[in-house]
Amino acid sequence: MKRYFANTHFKRLMSSVAAMAILELMTGPPGSALDPTAGFTGSFGEASSFFGLFRTQRWVVFLFIAFIMFGLWTSWLTWGAQVKTATTKAMSVPRSVSHKQPVRWGVTLVLLVVALLLPHLITDPFWQAAMVEQIAVYVLLALGLNVVVGFAGLLDLGFVAFYAIGAYTTAWVTGALPTAAPFGIHFNNFYAIPIAIGLAMGAGIILGAPTLRLRGDYLAIVTLGFGEIITIFANNLYGITGGSQGTKTIPHFSLHVGPVKYLWGLTPVPYYYLTIVFVILFLIGFRLLEHSRVGRAWTAIREDEVAAESVGINPLKYKVMAFAIGASTAGFAGVVTASQSNTIFPSSFTLQFSINILVLVIFGGMGSITGVVLGAIVIQTGSMYLLHTPPAGYQPQDLYIYLGALLVVMMIFRPAGLVPSRRRHREIGLAEAGEGHMDEVLTGDTP
């Protein structure tokens, strides 16, 4: 028996089976108080279809998958290195091509057309609503947090605060709160945009200026506290914010310019286009910012703060700037959500929310604009899919098991994210190519 355990093939096989057994438990039916072992026995013994071929029990299916996993694992160990070299070679060609301006513009144009046609291709009302509320808005939020976390390297766990400020400002400006609207006028939601961005930015500066001297963990704790403070304010300042009931009377966006009149209503498609326009504007803005003087200062601070100071960069100034820009993006996202859903509740502005956005950024690739957009789309689409067509036994809170597992796997295999930022990608590329070929790797990669 001992000999078997020393055998690497046997160990690999057992690991595969064990992993699948855990997955089986995770995806199996929940237990109940009456029959505590039902979750366990059901996970393995429940009837299941063997890929639609014949009826059997769950354990057979999972054992089969475990064998496949064992096979893939073994063959990866045998031929993996060759495959890696081959793909690196194959990938290096399109990578260098993709940096040519016309190709990049072409790809951007195609994506733009797809984005504009999407509501006509997907007509399911659930997905149309999800595209606005759960995907486009989250892309915006992820883009904003990416400036703070990815560009400037600051860990912000209270991002939700600025989102809440944006949402409550919309309610205030449009006269949906118990507090009187400014100057007693119920403004159009469009006016809420600059005001919300301004207020969120102001909050970012007020919070950032004294606290951004802190580093790492300390900053995370302070921002965490700030997020909680805003939620508690919203919950308890009954006369100002409407308390835990929130408000349900925020109007939709409307446009009255001369003869042009348009009211954004309950249908999600007009909101989709409105949000997409702003997503594109933010994308362009952040792309320019990334390659500007400010962007380079952020990179320098992230890499070595003392060195950054020694070349004349004021770290505090640029950190506060990143914080304010991130905050204003969240504030804007708050305006869109509040207007689109007409309602806000303090209970939706939780720490969980901040962490969700952070997961999108980490998953997509910190500091990579393409990465975080893709990360937000992938994760949000995935979780919406699970909500829309849940697999047997799936409950909404199970989502976090999957997200957690996904993050663990990501950290092992792709620690820099789905689409790592170019700087990180270059670093990884260099390490894999070895010293002799550094220059070759880099020639296609210079801005």
Add this chain to the structure above:
Amino acid sequence: MLEVHDAVVRYGAITALHGISFEVAQGEIVALLGANGAGKTTTLRMLSGLHSPQSGQIIFEGQDVTTTKAHQFTSLGIGHVPEGRRIFPQMTVEENLEMGAFGRRGSYSDDMERMYQTFPILKERRKLIGGNLSGGEQQMLAIGRALMGQPRLLLLDEPSMGLAPMIVETIFRIIGEIRDSGTTVLVVEQNAAQALRLADRGYVMENGRIVFGDSASNLLTDARVRAVYLGESADS
């Protein structure tokens, strides 16, 4: 050019500098010598704004810079090569040099060319990321980066630290060239023999005080210096 009067620096209860005074004149290389913990690095940190002195005064070109912040020093004309080089590890050599010119307005391509002439190895390596360079190359990059800010006074903290003797030789030769091209240099060094051969003047520090200062040639022959700092390296 630079005058320090009675500067006191404390870290909490510990006094690192007990009121030191010295000066650096235009166009010379001044070496600050001393054993570990003598206060050399604290002095440089103070001069580059990373620590403000609790009392005393720092005057640069007639201007009081005692409370100036670290990031403002480059625009005053003081360049700092920090201890341990501290280049930006994920930026290329080229980008590192560009960062050195961060505080400047206008074009700096002439200076880039000049840096590549002074450090030909950096030109060869200019597309490589800084973290992959050897120690000596990183030191050259750190010096080049500081020079990109067009300093009139260059502060060098332990330029020979962790480098092979042959490379130290090169680095010191280049420091000499920097002085010859008009930049004043203040260098902190443990390698006293090497530093004194290059410097015009030197100060010897001990326990947070400057015990004496003299011309480099006098220091090299001074019995006290020979006994304490050149004991082993004097023969080599």
